[in-house]
Amino acid sequence: MRRVKVLVIGAASGLGKAVVAQAAARSDRVCTIDVDIHAVGDVDGVVASVACDISDACAIEQALDTLEQEAPFDLVVISAGISATGPFEEIDPALMSRVINVNLTGTMMMTAALLKRSMIARAGRLVRSTGPERMRLLRQNHNSLKPFHFILEHTLRKEWSDKPTDDCQICVLAA
Amino acid sequence: MTDPRRHARSYLVTGASSGIGLEIVRLLADRKHSVVATGRRDASGLPAHFPDVPYLSADMADAAQRHQLLLQLPPELDRAILCCGAGFYRSISQETAADIQRIVEVNVVAAIHLAHGLFPRLRECRGRLGLVGSVARRGTARMPVYAASKAALHGLARSLSIEWSGIVDVKVLDPGPTATGMSVAAGRPADWLNRLMLSPAAVAHGIIETLEEGGTFSRTISYVHVARRKLFGCAA
Numbered sequence: 001m002r003r004v005k006v007l008v009i010g011a012a013s014g015l016g017k018a019v020v021a022q023a024a025a026r027s028d029r030v031c032t033i034d035v036d037i038h039a040v041g042d043v044d045g046v047v048a049s050v051a052c053d054i055s056d057a058c059a060i061e062q063a064l065d066t067l068e069q070e071a072p073f074d075l076v077v078i079s080a081g082i083s084a085t086g087p088f089e090e091i092d093p094a095l096m097s098r099v100i101n102v103n104l105t106g107t108m109m110m111t112a113a114l115l116k117r118s119m120i121a122r123a124g125r126l127v128r129s130t131g132p133e134r135m136r137l138l139r140q141n142h143n144s145l146k147p148f149h150f151i152l153e154h155t156l157r158k159e160w161s162d163k164p165t166d167d168c169q170i171c172v173l174a175a
Numbered sequence: 176m177t178d179p180r181r182h183a184r185s186y187l188v189t190g191a192s193s194g195i196g197l198e199i200v201r202l203l204a205d206r207k208h209s210v211v212a213t214g215r216r217d218a219s220g221l222p223a224h225f226p227d228v229p230y231l232s233a234d235m236a237d238a239a240q241r242h243q244l245l246l247q248l249p250p251e252l253d254r255a256i257l258c259c260g261a262g263f264y265r266s267i268s269q270e271t272a273a274d275i276q277r278i279v280e281v282n283v284v285a286a287i288h289l290a291h292g293l294f295p296r297l298r299e300c301r302g303r304l305g306l307v308g309s310v311a312r313r314g315t316a317r318m319p320v321y322a323a324s325k326a327a328l329h330g331l332a333r334s335l336s337i338e339w340s341g342i343v344d345v346k347v348l349d350p351g352p353t354a355t356g357m358s359v360a361a362g363r364p365a366d367w368l369n370r371l372m373l374s375p376a377a378v379a380h381g382i383i384e385t386l387e388e389g390g391t392f393s394r395t396i397s398y399v400h401v402a403r404r405k406l407f408g409c410a411a
Contacts, residue, residue: 035301044278055274087338089291089295093288096287096288097238100327101279104324108275111267155315155323156267
């Protein structure tokens, strides 16, 4: 039986790491991308791991060049993300810019690159993990930018509803 | 409702060289408010009807230019209306990495940078910060990057309105489709919607007035909003 091909982006920690473990446990063929690829470690079932900062467009292209032979993926999970917490006016704007560049720009650049290269299988799944939108009620937590992910999904879902067999399915999971 | 003509205030308006931003500057200047305007164009490229107010040229996609702008602003500001925006009408697989980076930088990162830099001035006078969003933030097919960036702006406003409650009033003001020419420049094909678009002047008026109101941090400047103002003199 053909093994399910899985690509996990942001695989070295948190949800991404857990997804890698689960996919490997069910004998999927797993590829990983992370800025700190050494932290992914040796996991049975992981066939390729590539270092990549997803806020860097060139690094994305290089990483996908390396993984192209493993494509198309049945499941792509983008779990990469960083945060900046504290009173807004006390956070360095450069750090906040970095959060946006990874969480927003990086997600969109990676999504666009995967689609352009047809690296997601027909009827495959693209999953973006995010925080709960309800976190908006918390002060001093700039995860409030998370609605971005839901709107990206909502927009792409609308756009792809006309041709569901040609493109992948997209969903955002809040954890 | 507060009559904005009653008190002269000091304003910063970004994205002021065209579209809604330009109309906001013209309205504020008519009402004798003190305005500092900024836009990407050089001053020599401003339209003939641009009012006689200070204009600082700055590209909001450039962090160094934003930093320089903040240094040049007057020490006291009552209001800041951040109007600058960028976007394309195309699917995500047609977007280039450079365009995605620019759209997010202009629509989100610049707002964060300026909100951060303007906070001391706005706090000093219990001021107001208006972030001009878009109804596209609810999700619009074939504008995924623009829509998502405006959703992020909405999240930022929500967060700041809570965090700065009682210190600086923060609102995100979402215009409906507006006849600014941006949709044409973005590549959206002209259709029946173009004939129904709101005028930039009506939207500018709505933004200035709504920023002075109480209530929720998120407001839509729509056909209904503009019509109710005309009929009853206030928003719903």
